[in-house]
Amino acid sequence: MQSTTLIYIVITVLCSLVIAFFQYFFKEKKQPKIVIALFILKALSLFLIGLLLINPKIDIVATQxxxxxxxxxxxxxxxxxxxxxxxxxxxxxxxxxxxxxxxxxxxxxxxxxxxxxxxxxxxxxxxxxxxxxxxxxxxxxxxxxxxxxxxxxxxxxxxxxxxxxxxxxxxxxxxxxxxxxxQYQDVQITQLNVNKYSYIKNKFPVEAFLLYEGKGAVSSVFTLSHNGKKIYSERIKLSSENPSKTITVNLTSKEKGLQYYQASITKLKKEKNTKNNYKSFSVEVIDEQTKVLLLSSIMHPDLGAIKKAIESNKQRKVTIEVIGNKQLNLKEYQFYVFYQPNFYFRRIFEEVSSNFLVITGTKTDWNLINSLNLGVKKNAINQFENYGAIYNDSFLTFMQDDIGFEEFPPLRDKFGKLRLSNETQILLYQKLNGINLTEPLITSLEKNDVKYAFIFGEGIWKWRSASYLKDKTFENFDTFISNIAQYLASNKKRKRLEVTSKSIYPANAIIQISAFYVDRNYKFDNRASLQLKITNSKTKEVKVLPFSLTNNAYQVSVEGLLAGDYMYQVSVENQNINKYGRFKISAYQIEEQFTNAxxxxxxxxxxxxxxxxxxxxxxxxxxxxxxxxxxxxxxQKSITTQKSLIDWKWILVLIASLLSIEWFVRKYYGKT
Missing domain, CATH: 3.40.50.410 (von Willebrand factor, type A domain)
Incomplete structure (x- = not known):
């Protein structure tokens, strides 16, 4: 107990005695015995009140x-x-x-x-x-x-x-x-690099990395197959001195749609693990050619970055034009990129009836865009801000992975409040001065069967550079822009039910399938009940699972499916709306690629x-x-804790009892 606490207790005792003395003995000549009892009751109750206020504590030292x-x-x-x-x-x-x-x-x-x-x-x-x-x-x-x-x-x-x-x-x-x-002899396919998309009757590259572990030299055969038919083979030689080899093959897209392929390497005589000798991959073959018009009001580094990214797909051709008096034949193009449109673009917007991408910036005429009824309006002022990016993993308009958007430099645009229609789907949100906003940086929308996309800010060429510094390749950024181009170049009408899934999954992986369902007004409908039906193409075994609502999308996770080909159907209860697709579960399991510890x-x-x-x-x-x-x-650690010396509940009861007894006795003997 601290010394100050003892001093307070002594002062409390003295004060209690003085107050009780003043009440019962001061100016009183005769002191009957009952007054002495009242004095004791008063002094004790006052002392307890003071003790309750002081709440003395002692230190308890325990070892742990x-x-x-x-x-x-x-x-x-x-x-x-x-x-x-x-x-x-x-x-x-x-x-x-x-x-x-x-x-x-x-x-x-x-x-x-x-x-x-x-x-x-x-x-x-x-x-x-x-x-x-x-x-x-x-x-x-x-x-x-x-x-x-x-x-x-x-x-x-x-x-x-x-x-x-x-x-x-x-x-x-x-x-x-x-x-x-x-250490056993083992030859394996460690990695396959292949484009996700190809155009019919065009060549696409397949790059395979092969690795050999073991002593001495071996010979094997690398093979590519499609629908069970061999389409390429090459004999290779590997040794402990040259254990790796890269094979690049150009295949021709002959059939439209999702095509499955298998890469394999023949087994060695003393090879123990053959599960790493096979890998499957898929390519979606598209039957269309795309011409893109990139129309700008100014010259800017963004134009070159956008052109290179879109043309990373060899089936797209981009023409850059600066708005002016030159007559443009807009019917030659499948979709358009309008860069920082100004009032000269009004005629262009009135003539274009197909899909387009709008990129705004410091030179954009927002009065023009606000007057076009595109579903996007902005109360812009002549002040500029830098907007960072926040990835939205609930975006389902098309498949787009997070390529590190939050690490990219900010885009620059005019400051102002954005207002969007209900048909929009936001891919990236804005971040302003470290604060996450609910306004979009990149968004898509559909209206009257026409699809638009908006990038609210200039400086996207910096994103391409940052992506290269991060990944040592332009591929991720170019794929991102190509995904937008692919979405806008497609003339398919929007459907009320859209399903997102991969075409191939590794063995034992959790299969995630997402769906986006809208009502007749093309607004997201969170009241629907969606169901997934998966059928094994070989065994005809059927698995039925319900979707769950997560944010603004329906999602389902499937586990425990064996390797093989599967067909799926997504249906909406009480609606004649269905979506069909297929995927493949490969037998390749990365955890089974090793032959030894x-x-x-x-x-x-x-x-x-x-x-x-x-x-x-x-x-x-x-x-x-x-x-x-x-x-x-x-x-051994000493732990010091403080414990109160009094139990305030019992002290309160005792104080109330003493004061009550004192009052009753005083009244009984007629003491005031």
């Missing part, structure tokens, strides 16, 4: 023993099952968790990991990817201020994330190697952290090392 942390990370991916190590993992975990000496010294926490880390509940060995670096970094973040050790139970084969080989953990990591460490990388990780690598039959040795390790010890 803090054990070092021992985190056990268990690889829960398919590769563990592929190496048939499930029972071994459970046996290792059981030995560690039930070791009494280890539990006395360490506080043990168990985690499982695949692509992300989770507190261990159960082991399914069904994760479709392995991210070892993320698991180790997550444990480091979780246990920042405590001394800890980490046991990593894995085969060491990582399929996603940063390479853990170069991690420098702040605490020791003890890998336990699962699986066969014997990667003990070399795990050894480097152990070395970088001053830990030690052991094999699955050396768990007892590892436990002995952990018990003998003097770097890990229990820390």
């Amino acid at each position: 023993n803090i054990k070092p942390k021992l985190s056990v990370l268990i690889d829960n991916s398919l590769s563990t099952r592929f190496f048939k190590e499930e029972e071994k993992v459970k046996e290792i975990l059981n030995i560690i968790v039930n070791n009494e000496e280890l539990n006395k010294k360490y506080q043990i926490s168990n985690f499982s990991f695949g692509n992300s880390i989770k507190v261990l509940d159960s082991l399914s060995f069904s994760e479709t990817s392995t991210n070892i670096s993320e698991a180790i970094n997550s444990v480091d973040e979780l246990v920042k201020n405590n001394k800890k050790a980490t046991i990593l139970i894995t085969d060491g084969n990582q399929t996603s994330g940063n390479d853990y080989e170069f991690l420098m953990p702040k605490d020791k990591v003890f890998p336990i190697v699962l699986g066969d460490t014997t 990667n003990s070399n990388k795990l050894q480097k990780l152990a070395k970088n952290s001053n830990g030690k690598l052991v094999y699955s039959n050396q768990v007892e040795s590892l436990i002995s090392n952990l018990l003998a390790d003097k770097d890990y010890f229990t820390v």
